[in-house]
Amino acid sequence: MNILLVEDQPRLNAAIAEILRKADFKVESVYDGQAGYDYARSGEYDVVVLDVMLPGIDGFEVVRRLRGENCATPVIMLTAKSTLSDKVEGLNAGADDYLTKPFQPAELIARIKAMTRRKGNIIIDTVSAGNTTLNLNSADLSSSGSVSAGAGTLAEDAATVDVNASVHLSHREFDVCKYLIVNIGQVFDKQTLLKKVWGTGSGVDQNSVEAYISFLRKKLAYIGSDLEIQTVRSMGYRMQVAQ
Helix, strand or coil: CEEEEECCCHHHHHHHHHHHHHCCCEEEEECCHHHHHHHHCCCCCCEEEEECCCCCCCHHHHHHHHHHCCCCCCEEEEECCCCHHHHHHHHHHCCCEEEECCCCHHHHHHHHHHHHHCCCCCCCCEEEECCEEEECCCCEEEEEEEEECCCCCCCCCCCEEEEEEEEECCHHHHHHHHHHHHCCCCCECHHHHHHHHHCCCCCCCHHHHHHHHHHHHHHHHHCCCCEEEEEECCCEEEEEECC
């Protein structure tokens, strides 16, 4: 599960991030409202943990903007304010839950897990582009469509044959593929992919990006996907539906 943590106090941010990582969540930290909004609207996070008092735009405004753009990612708001009016304002802005500081680590983790199970929340199981679908639960990459039927096939009397193919992705292949599909058409350099997929301070070099791009290209070709990972000279990579 991918968590976006928006908290402006560096020490508290680091402490909460460590709590979440120990619970086997992947965490990305940002420290102001504008960054929180920019990251959250990408749609790549399962839950946003959002402080109210932030530099720039506050947490209430972040949620309002996200909901105004029909971003349904669940949001838990964190605040030192415990009055009913503050809680009502957060929930009216579009937050899904509200946790008052200080809180117990177990309570935050329980609320995150409950939020993703809650009936009525939009929990996405797949992401798709072109004829290709990535299953977010099984890490299977599949394609469906049709190809020309050549002589000697069982469908000699038909112009095309329907095909379905799938392949399982490794953990890192899955992470790279998900990021590129969610952000289809956007160009990312190797350094950005390292940060977004492997995380800051991973110690992995840019050769790993090249390697996994190569692995994914082969698997996309294997399943007959109409997606391709293009190399954009001097800029990086982007996933695109082949023309």
